[in-house]
Amino acid sequence: MTWEPDVLGPDYEARTLELRPDDEGAVVATLVRYSPPTPVPLRPSRAILYVHGWSDYFFQTGLAEHWNARGAAFYALDLRKFGRSLRPHQTPGYVDDLDTYDEELEASLDVIRTELGVRARVMVMGHSTGGLVASLWAHRHPGALSGLVLNSPWLELQGSSVLRHLSGPTVARLARFQPKTALPNIDPGYYARTLDAGSGGEWTYNTTWRPTPSFPVRAGWLRAVTIGHARVARGLSIDVPILMLCSSRTIISPRWNEDMRAADIVLDVELLARRAVQLGSHVTVVRVRDGLHDLALSPPPVRMRFYAEIDRWVSAYGWG
Numbered sequence: 001m002t003w004e005p006d007v008l009g010p011d012y013e014a015r016t017l018e019l020r021p022d023d024e025g026a027v028v029a030t031l032v033r034y035s036p037p038t039p040v041p042l043r044p045s046r047a048i049l050y051v052h053g054w055s056d057y058f059f060q061t062g063l064a065e066h067w068n069a070r071g072a073a074f075y076a077l078d079l080r081k082f083g084r085s086l087r088p089h090q091t092p093g094y095v096d097d098l099d100t101y102d103e104e105l106e107a108s109l110d111v112i113r114t115e116l117g118v119r120a121r122v123m124v125m126g127h128s129t130g131g132l133v134a135s136l137w138a139h140r141h142p143g144a145l146s147g148l149v150l151n152s153p154w155l156e157l158q159g160s161s162v163l164r165h166l167s168g169p170t171v172a173r174l175a176r177f178q179p180k181t182a183l184p185n186i187d188p189g190y191y192a193r194t195l196d197a198g199s200g201g202e203w204t205y206n207t208t209w210r211p212t213p214s215f216p217v218r219a220g221w222l223r224a225v226t227i228g229h230a231r232v233a234r235g236l237s238i239d240v241p242i243l244m245l246c247s248s249r250t251i252i253s254p255r256w257n258e259d260m261r262a263a264d265i266v267l268d269v270e271l272l273a274r275r276a277v278q279l280g281s282h283v284t285v286v287r288v289r290d291g292l293h294d295l296a297l298s299p300p301p302v303r304m305r306f307y308a309e310i311d312r313w314v315s316a317y318g319w320g
Helices: 061-069 098-116 129-140 160-177 190-195 219-234 258-262 269-276 300-317
Strands: 004-006 009-022 025-034 046-051 073-078 121-127 147-151 242-247 283-288
Touching (some): 025 061, 025 098, 046 129, 061 073, 061 300, 073 098, 121 129, 129 147, 147 300, 160 219, 242 269, 269 283, 283 300
Parallel strands (some): 046 121, 121 147
Antiparallel strands (some): 004 009
């Protein structure tokens, strides 16, 4: 497939990656690249591959511009059944094994190395569920990357491993016999309220691809995620430097509070910090004061700190 103009505008292009069909039919993923008129440098030898989170897609153009300004080619992957890759016959976001994503991750890396050369150094940046997927993949593919950058990665179930163990048998039974059963949706829309330009946030995005409330969570998918969490809890051995960034605090509440505009209201950041050090032997944990769940979508002063911390880490450990 060839590159085509992307929905984000003239500086972005998208390429469809044809994948193996599954029980629902044809499957694709979509690779997006930032392609400004004058890339810096003209043929970079470094690249970032960004992987989004649950019920999401790539629209964080500030990330692309930041990495490009520092001499790295920027690519983003809309995983199968999300965003640009979602097709009418598909259950949004559904897989029953996170290893399934190996196919599009490896196809994306093949495209990047075809364009930049086999010696190009590549780092993966993952947000939330994308951070979990990227971490598990990096663990199983030593030598493939130069570094791993994680933006609030979903490394443990909300409520800790105790909840994972208690809920596991119930989820496992549903996943075995009725894997696509939708579980009760507990998304009150507060996170979207912190982001959406129409409710005091800063961002405009495709609400079909990033709906409120989120796509239904299904038993087979949640089982796959909890298996991933259990792997992290046992300890991974990722062989490259890792940067894990998350907010300085979490607010989980059934009622709206304006303080939610300066906290992670999706995941427990204390759990993320504890789990992050189990990913590999060289992990840097940074807590970004007043950050939102997606630090790249935080208010401007917080975003500046987020990007500054990435720059600091890259200057010391990146592109190893």
